[in-house]
Structure formats: structure tokens, C-alpha cells
Amino acid sequence: MKLCPHCGSQLSDDAKFCVECGQALPEDAPQVVTPAPEAPAAEAPAEAPAAPAPVEAAPVPAAAPCEPTVAPSADGPIITQMPPKKQMLSTGQYFALSLLYALPVIGLVFLFVFGAGHPKNGSLKRYSAAMLILRLLVWIAVLAMLIVAMIKNGRLLTDAMGQFIPALQNLLKAIFA
Numbered sequence: 001m002k003l004c005p006h007c008g009s010q011l012s013d014d015a016k017f018c019v020e021c022g023q024a025l026p027e028d029a030p031q032v033v034t035p036a037p038e039a040p041a042a043e044a045p046a047e048a049p050a051a052p053a054p055v056e057a058a059p060v061p062a063a064a065p066c067e068p069t070v071a072p073s074a075d076g077p078i079i080t081q082m083p084p085k086k087q088m089l090s091t092g093q094y095f096a097l098s099l100l101y102a103l104p105v106i107g108l109v110f111l112f113v114f115g116a117g118h119p120k121n122g123s124l125k126r127y128s129a130a131m132l133i134l135r136l137l138v139w140i141a142v143l144a145m146l147i148v149a150m151i152k153n154g155r156l157l158t159d160a161m162g163q164f165i166p167a168l169q170n171l172l173k174a175i176f177a
Contacts, residue, residue, distance in 0.1 A: 087121045094127065101131050111135065 002011045002025065004018040017024055089097070101107040115128035149164055 087123060089121070089123045089127065097124075097127065097131075101128075101135075108135070 002013060002015060003009070004011060004021065004023065004025065006023040007018060007021040009018055009020040011018060011025070015025060100110055111128055111132040114124055115130075115132040117125075146164060149167075153163065
């Protein structure tokens with residue numbers, strides 16, 4: 001028997017994940033030594049019934065990381081590995097986060113906190129990091145278009161902005177019309 005180093009639960013020797021806390025077990029998890037129970041001295045019957053032939057366990061197929069591995073046995077299936085618990089964001093949470101990230105300064109702060117920080121929810125971290133990358137790419141594209149407009153027309157930045165806004169409005173009308 002193994003001990004979970006995170007919560008201290010006793011697990012089977014071939015367990016890869018803790019059934020209590022869901023944490024992955026290291027290869028060198030501490031072993032629990034349990035003394036074998038002593039059988040009381042009883043008289044053996046004259047004819048002992050024949051013991052059933054031991055059933056050899058079939059090799060356990062490799063499972064995807066999000067599916068438990070089930071080993072067949074004579075008593076029924078035994079789950080030998082439990083996947084870690086995954087926290088997924090709901091549709092409402094995605095919508096609320098999108099609204100939060102749309103706020104000019106506060107949204108950017110939350111993008112850095114959730115995307116570059118270390119939240120426990122991996123789904124939140126990946127979504128925030130993707131939104132942060134998307135926002136950076138949009139700003140790079142806007143700056144590149146401003147520079148191109150300035151070089152093309154040879155005008156100052158204010159003139160370029162005066163030409164950029166109507167051009168962007170025309171582009172958006174063409175896309176969404």
C-alpha cells in the first residue's frame with residue numbers, strides 16, 4: 001500500500017493518482033507496511049475444497065489522462081488510476097470574463113493577473129493568456145497601420161490618426177455589412 005504525500009490517504013500499490021485529493025503520485029511514494037493478520041489455529045477439515053485457479057489479470061490498457069484506468073478482476077472492475085479534477089469555466093463565466101477584459105484599464109490588469117499569474121484554475125489561466133495575446137496582437141496591428149499611414153502620406157501623427165479612424169470605420173462597415 002502507498003501513502004499519498006499530499007493528504008496521507010492509503011492507496012493501492014499500482015495507483016497513479018490519489019482517490020481522495022486527485023493529486024498525481026510520485027514514483028517514490030512512501031509504502032505502508034501492514035503486518036499480515038494471524039489466522040486462528042483451527043482444525044483442518046479432512047478434505048479441503050479445491051481452491052479456484054487464480055485469475056491472471058489482463059494488462060491494463062493505457063488510458064487518456066482524463067479517463068480512469070480500469071483493471072479487470074474476478075470480483076469486478078477495479079479503478080487503479082483516478083484523473084486529477086479539472087475545473088472548467090462555464091459559458092456565463094466566459095461571458096463575464098469577456099466583459100471584464102473589455103474594460104480599458106481594469107481589464108488589462110485582470111488579464112495580467114489571471115493570464116500571467118498563477119491561478120489554480122487552469123482553464124481561467126489559459127483563457128486569460130489567450131485574450132492577453134490577442135489584445136497584444138491587435139495593438140501591434142494598429143501601430144503598424146499607423147506607421148504605414150504616416151510613411152505613405154508623409155504627414156504628422158495627428159494627420160495619420162485623422163485618416164486612420166475613417167479608414168477603420170469603412171473597413172468595419174465593409175466587414176460587418
